[in-house]
Amino acid sequence: MVDIEGKVIAITGASSGIGAAAALRLAREGAKVVLGARRTDRLESLAAEIKAAGGQVRFRRLDVADLADVQGFVEFAKAEFGGLDVVINNAGLMPLSPLDALKVDEWNRMIDVNIRGVLHGIAAALPGFREQKRGQFVNLSSIGGHRVWPSCAVYSATKYAVIAISEGLRQENPDVRVTVISPGVTESELASTITHEGSAAGMVEFRKVALPADAIARAISYAVAQPDDVDVNEIIVRPTASEA
Numbered sequence: 001m002v003d004i005e006g007k008v009i010a011i012t013g014a015s016s017g018i019g020a021a022a023a024l025r026l027a028r029e030g031a032k033v034v035l036g037a038r039r040t041d042r043l044e045s046l047a048a049e050i051k052a053a054g055g056q057v058r059f060r061r062l063d064v065a066d067l068a069d070v071q072g073f074v075e076f077a078k079a080e081f082g083g084l085d086v087v088i089n090n091a092g093l094m095p096l097s098p099l100d101a102l103k104v105d106e107w108n109r110m111i112d113v114n115i116r117g118v119l120h121g122i123a124a125a126l127p128g129f130r131e132q133k134r135g136q137f138v139n140l141s142s143i144g145g146h147r148v149w150p151s152c153a154v155y156s157a158t159k160y161a162v163i164a165i166s167e168g169l170r171q172e173n174p175d176v177r178v179t180v181i182s183p184g185v186t187e188s189e190l191a192s193t194i195t196h197e198g199s200a201a202g203m204v205e206f207r208k209v210a211l212p213a214d215a216i217a218r219a220i221s222y223a224v225a226q227p228d229d230v231d232v233n234e235i236i237v238r239p240t241a242s243e244a
Contacts (some may be wrong), residue, residue, distance in 0.1 A: 004225050005030025008081040009072060012064050012121060013091030016139065018186060021213035022088060022220050027055030029221060036079040037064030037091070038185075044088045056081075064117030067124070074124040074239045084128060086224055088138040088166045089121040089162075095193040096151040107238035109153045114158035118165060134228055136177040138220055139166045143238065159218045163234075171232065177231040179223040184238030209239040 009026055013019040015037035027050045035043050035057065040073045043059035050057040058080045062073045077084050093113045095106040118139055129135025144152055145159030163180055170178035187210045216237055223232040 003223045004221065006032070007224065008032045008034065008077060008083050008086040009086040009088060009091055009224070010034040010036065010072075010077045010084060010125075011088040011115065012036050012062060012070075013140075014046065014059070016086065018183065018213045018216045019088070019090040020218075021048055021217040022090065023057070023216060024050065025217040026224070028053065029225075030222075031086075032056040032081045033058075034073070034080065036073045037061040038065075060176055062091075064089075064120055065112040066099065067120045070117075070120040071124040074121075074128070078128070080200055081133075084125060084135070085116055085233040086136045086138060086141070087125045088220065089118040089141045091117050092139075092140060093193050094143075094155050098151050107230045108113055109159050110154055114155075115161045115165075118162055122165070122169060126173070126176070128213060131171065133175045136173075136179065136224065137166070138181060138223060141166075141180050141182045143236065145180075145183055146236070167233075169229070177226075177228070179220075180234040181216060181219055181223070181230050182234065183216045184211065184217055184236070184242050185209060186224055186237075187213050209241040211237065211239050229244050 003024060007076045011019050011023055011029045011033060014023050014035035023033045033232040037043055038039060038061060040061045047057045060073055060076050061070050065093045074084060091113055093110050097103045118230055122137060139162050142159040143157040145163050148156040166178050219235045219237050226232055
């Protein structure tokens with residue numbers, strides 16, 4: 001494997017969970033990380049932690065549902081560090097509910113963040129990657145992108161979409177690496193977005209075997225650290241004790 005040191009890596013949804021863990025790990029491994037999320041207080045605290053450990057980091061408020069905002073985030077990364085090597089499309093929401101609960105606003109928000117957010121990351125960075133004839137997208141799907149359970153229909157649909165978009169992106173761009181990371185149950189704030197009581201209660205037992213977020217960060221690091229002619233297309237990471 002090649003060294004991650006010196007790579008400029010932009011991470012969406014970096015204020016908590018997998019995004020924050022990836023930022024910490026990649027910065028320790030020598031990457032220059034650029035963090036985006038809506039909660040700038042969290043980003044400021046995370047950036048201070050990275051700087052205290054000797055890492056290189058910048059941050060900016062980001063709403064991935066806004067294409068212009070994502071384009072500005074990518075340009076910010078380039079301006080701060082002189083280029084861009086990797087975009088980690090990590091931002092996501094998971095307000096689970098059965099379809100008959102008719103939580104249409106939550107469905108639309110998942111579509112905006114989980115699908116459009118990934119597409120916006122691609123739209124913002126792909127022209128530059130094609131011009132420099134190298135680059136990598138790491139797109140976060142989920143075990144929910146491989147299976148559907150009751151209350152997961154819309155969430156799973158968004159994560160299946162990430163896999164389909166990523167495969168099309170890979171086939172169309174031979175100079176660009178495309179990796180899908182599909183985590184099983186992982187420690188994060190995703191479950192906190194569930195407003196349907198029955199769905200929230202069902203997650204409590206499911207999450208008892210949750211992986212630490214750094215387990216997913218290690219998978220991201222592995223994919224990013226490969227040489228340019230090696231494209232790790234998909235990694236599924238589950239707890240050993242997971243039944244799903």
